[in-house]
Structures are given as structure tokens and as C-alpha cells.
Amino acid sequence: MGQMERRTINLEELRVNNTKQDSDEVRVIEGHAAVFDKWSEELGLLVPFKEKVLKGAFKESIEKDDIRALFNHDANFVLGRNKSGTLFLEEDEKGLKVRIIPPDTQWARDLLVSIERGDISQMSFGFTVLEDRWGYQDGIDVRELVKVKLFDVSPVTFPAYTETDVGVRTILDEYNRRKQTRIDEERMKNIKKLQLLKKKYELLGK
Numbered sequence: 001m002g003q004m005e006r007r008t009i010n011l012e013e014l015r016v017n018n019t020k021q022d023s024d025e026v027r028v029i030e031g032h033a034a035v036f037d038k039w040s041e042e043l044g045l046l047v048p049f050k051e052k053v054l055k056g057a058f059k060e061s062i063e064k065d066d067i068r069a070l071f072n073h074d075a076n077f078v079l080g081r082n083k084s085g086t087l088f089l090e091e092d093e094k095g096l097k098v099r100i101i102p103p104d105t106q107w108a109r110d111l112l113v114s115i116e117r118g119d120i121s122q123m124s125f126g127f128t129v130l131e132d133r134w135g136y137q138d139g140i141d142v143r144e145l146v147k148v149k150l151f152d153v154s155p156v157t158f159p160a161y162t163e164t165d166v167g168v169r170t171i172l173d174e175y176n177r178r179k180q181t182r183i184d185e186e187r188m189k190n191i192k193k194l195q196l197l198k199k200k201y202e203l204l205g206k
Contacts, residue, residue, distance in 0.1 A: 004151065006073065007051075008124040008159035009035060016112050021101065027112055028101050029069075029079070033125040033153040034058070035095040042140070049141040053148075058096050061127075061150040062089045069100045070154045071111055073126060079108065079155075089153070096125065098153050115155065122159055126151040 014031035036055045042048050061067070062082075069087045071077035080087035080100040088099040102108040114120045131147035 004126055004128055006124050006126050007034065007040075008122050008156060009033070014115055014121050014123060014155065016116050026101055028099055029112070029115060029155065030097075030099050031123055032095045033098050033123045036091075036093075039142070047141070049143055050137075051143040051145065053095070053145045055091065057145050057148050058089070058091055058150055061148060062091070065150060067150050068152045069098070069102075070152050071107075072156050073124065073152060073154045077107060079103070079111075087153075089150075096153075098123065100153075111155065120155050120157060122156050123153060124156045124159065125153045 009032075014029070017028050017030055018025055019028050020026075034053050034057075036053055036057075038052055040051045042050060065082075067082045067087065067089065068075075068078055069080040071079055079102045082089060086101040086103075090097050102112065111120070127148040127150050129145065129148055133144040133146060135142045135144075
């Protein structure tokens, strides 16, 4: 399993709603932590690449893993947990839909106010990659997340710095491998060109 990685998206739709639970009215945080089939902005300062999440990437993890909702990825501030029925996750047509029933604590109430005011509008998810696909498109490496293990979803004050949240070692290893592959492919093309030229000269000399 690879390094823990995190991704953040800006969510204008991150919102607080009222709902009924056991005849009581509770406040819930709702939004999407990821969007499917949409290329990210350029990630990585050392190794630039773009990335998108494919539909189905979270499906298995949602069904079997113990996942938390945290504030700012801080385990001291647990907003919900899927195994306890206070975090609901599902894949819809848009992406990874999140519904959190936060605890009735002062810090959680303060967070709800910050979301309602629009001071906090971003959500991030922590994961490790189980399956991905790499390619090269428009002069930049591209990555498709096919299957991931989800650890947490988090409303965040600030997105993590790119170099700390994309699993730098994993990306560098893949970049070096792909770079060598491209060098090898280019070398083979040149060899084939030389072989064709050699055959042409041999035919002309006959």
C-alpha cells in the first residue's frame, strides 16, 4: 500500500442543513469530498501532473472500511464515523457525497457557524491508492485514481500544501519509471528509423 495522500476541493455547496433523527431535529454537514471524471489543476511542484477520480474508486472502501469525518484531518476533532452511523458516504453521479452528523460540542457548533458564514468551504479526503493508471497527455503526466482506500473526509480551513499531500515519494518513483519508459520508447523509435534507412541504402546499392 502506498503513502497516505490528501486532496482538497473548493465546495461552494458545502452546507449545513436541518434534518430529523429519532424525532429530534439535528444539524448535518453535507457536500461532496470528491468529484468524478474532472481533471484537477496541476499538482506537484517537483513533479507536475494532473489527476482525476474515476467513478467507483471509493465503492469498495465505503462498503467495508471504518472511515471518520474529522475537522482539518485532526483525530482530536472527530465529527462522525460511518460505523457509528454519524457519517454517511455514497457515490452519486457527481462524486463522493458526504453527510455528517456532528457532535453537540462547542467546537463542532463553532464549525457549523463557520460553514454557514462561508468561512470554511473546502473539503479534503485522506486515502491510499490501491489501483491507478498513468498516462501522458498534452505535455504532462496524468493519473487516474481507479480504486482507493478511504481513511477520512474533512472540512478544512486551508488545503494542504501540494508537496505534502500528494505522496511525493510515490509520485517521484512513478515519474522516474515513466520517464525511463519514454526514453526507452524514443530510443526504440530511433533504432527502427535507422534500421529502415539501412534497408533503403541496401536496396539502393543493389
